[in-house]
Amino acid sequence: xxxxxxxxxxxxxxxxxxxxxxxxxxxxxxxxxxxxxxxxxxxxxxxxxxxxxxxxxxxxxxxxxxxxxxxxxxxxxxxxxxxxxxxxxxxxxxxxxxxxxxxxxxxxxxxxxxxxxxxxxxxxxxxxxxxxxxxxxxxxxxxxxxxxxxxxxxxxxxxxxxxxxxxxxxxxxxxxxxxxxxxxxxxxxxxxxxxxxxxxxxxxxxxxxxxxxxxxxxxxxxxxx
Amino acid sequence: xxxxxxxxxxxxxxxxxxxxxxxxxxxxxxxxxxxxxxxxxxxxxxxxxxxxxxxxxxxxxxxxxxxxxxxxxxxxxxxxxxxxxxxxxxxxxxxxxxxxxxxxxxxxxxxxxxxxxxxxxxxxxxxxxxxxxxxxxxxxxxxxxxxxxxxxxxxxxxxxxxxxxxxxxxxxxxxxxxxxxxxxxxxxxxxxxxxxxxxxxxxxxxxxxxxxxxxxxxxxxxxxx
Numbered sequence: 001x002x003x004x005x006x007x008x009x010x011x012x013x014x015x016x017x018x019x020x021x022x023x024x025x026x027x028x029x030x031x032x033x034x035x036x037x038x039x040x041x042x043x044x045x046x047x048x049x050x051x052x053x054x055x056x057x058x059x060x061x062x063x064x065x066x067x068x069x070x071x072x073x074x075x076x077x078x079x080x081x082x083x084x085x086x087x088x089x090x091x092x093x094x095x096x097x098x099x100x101x102x103x104x105x106x107x108x109x110x111x112x113x114x115x116x117x118x119x120x121x122x123x124x125x126x127x128x129x130x131x132x133x134x135x136x137x138x139x140x141x142x143x144x145x146x147x148x149x150x151x152x153x154x155x156x157x158x159x160x161x162x163x164x165x166x167x168x169x170x171x172x173x174x175x176x177x178x179x180x181x182x183x184x185x186x187x188x189x190x191x192x193x194x195x196x197x198x199x200x201x202x203x204x205x206x207x208x209x210x211x212x213x214x215x216x217x218x219x220x221x222x223x224x225x
Numbered sequence: 226x227x228x229x230x231x232x233x234x235x236x237x238x239x240x241x242x243x244x245x246x247x248x249x250x251x252x253x254x255x256x257x258x259x260x261x262x263x264x265x266x267x268x269x270x271x272x273x274x275x276x277x278x279x280x281x282x283x284x285x286x287x288x289x290x291x292x293x294x295x296x297x298x299x300x301x302x303x304x305x306x307x308x309x310x311x312x313x314x315x316x317x318x319x320x321x322x323x324x325x326x327x328x329x330x331x332x333x334x335x336x337x338x339x340x341x342x343x344x345x346x347x348x349x350x351x352x353x354x355x356x357x358x359x360x361x362x363x364x365x366x367x368x369x370x371x372x373x374x375x376x377x378x379x380x381x382x383x384x385x386x387x388x389x390x391x392x393x394x395x396x397x398x399x400x401x402x403x404x405x406x407x408x409x410x411x412x413x414x415x416x417x418x419x420x421x422x423x424x425x426x427x428x429x430x431x432x433x434x435x436x437x438x439x440x441x442x443x444x445x446x447x448x449x450x
Binding site: 111112113116123124153155156179183184185186187188189190207208209211212213214 | 336337338341348349378380381404408409410411412413414415432433434436437438439
């Protein structure tokens with residue numbers, strides 16, 4: 001079908017979209033996860049961790065985070081609070097979820113897709129290792145914070161308990177490989193091992209990695225040395 | 226620094242961004258490419274191919290594409306023309322580049338990031354294989370087209386000449402593996418071989434795959450069976 005562009009109203013476009021594109025929509029795939037072979041693999045969408053000082057500035061003095069959804073690793077949660085990020089390109093990145101609990105220093109974890117949108121050259125780092133990383137502007141409902149550092153792409157990693165580490169024959173900081181089977185099969189060759197007594201076996205990748213390997217359609221995983 | 230959100234003007238935000246975020250900006254990374262070990266790997270940003278009928282509707286009867294930039298594969302070019310895509314989520318995806326020359330049937334090639342933005346459940350297909358794929362709304366300066374099919378994630382593939390195929394011991398349609406070395410090392414385990422006398426050795430991946438393996442920081446490639 002064709003129509004003069006000048007005559008295309010919003011209502012027409014909406015009608016066309018409703019009528020024409022009728023395929024089934026999957027659930028929100030922004031944070032897909034898959035469990036196969038007893039291995040749980042999560043995609044972490046862009047998010048940030050806040051320190052007490054920055055929380056006060058962004059959401060008001062004494063504000064406490066509102067836990068909205070427990071994460072797979074015990075004690076961690078997605079908060080109801082979100083912020084907007086700004087970088088050199090001056091294109092805002094809204095609805096960036098705050099994760100709790102609070103940390104000693106604020107940190108932003110982005111996929112490269114997000115970093116490119118902002119114009120920030122994010123390095124690949126393990127969470128918490130933010131020496132020499134770039135900053136960003138964080139906008140909250142009560143104020144804004146200029147982060148001088150802390151914007152990273154979180155390196156793909158696997159959480160596990162000491163017993164699970166012993167089972168794999170690995171220790172804290174070792175590197176493993178993760179094979180993702182499915183329509184876009186791939187092996188991530190540098191998956192950092194993080195061992196903690198409170199941890200459950202769980203791989204964290206970002207949304208670019210999840211999209212690259214079609215995580216939402218994955219048919220199996222292999223984690224190996 | 227802190228300020229009352231109600232007092233944050235656009236000018237202030239722009240000033241803050243200019244002053245505070247001073248790190249070096251890389252070149253546009255939307256379509257990175259890297260050459261190492263004589264293997265050229267390109268990231269294909271979202272784009273579309275048009276048939277004669279759809280070009281007429283979108284850009285006017287008899288319109289001819291304006292070659293803007295030659296692509297690495299001889300005879301192919303990025304045109305000056307762009308379109309806007311719409312899907313069920315009714316969030317437009319603007320500035321989708323048209324590639325030439327024209328084809329028998331229109332086709333849209335998206336990364337999953339783009340498909341999720343539109344709300345389209347794109348399957349992984351080799352270019353040209355669009356039986357049973359979803360459609361989209363395409364908006365051009367002169368009209369709109371309702372594509373009933375043709376939206377895909379293009380499967381990662383490698384173009385090569387018959388001589389290069391013989392050198393690797395592969396033939397049309399075979400699968401190879403591509404290892405990308407660097408800060409986010411990964412192996413793509415199903416790289417489809419496309420052999421053509423006019424082809425030059427060249428891997429095409431999409432932007433999700435490029436971001437997952439940090440293609441813009443890649444230090445080496447290995448293509449193997």
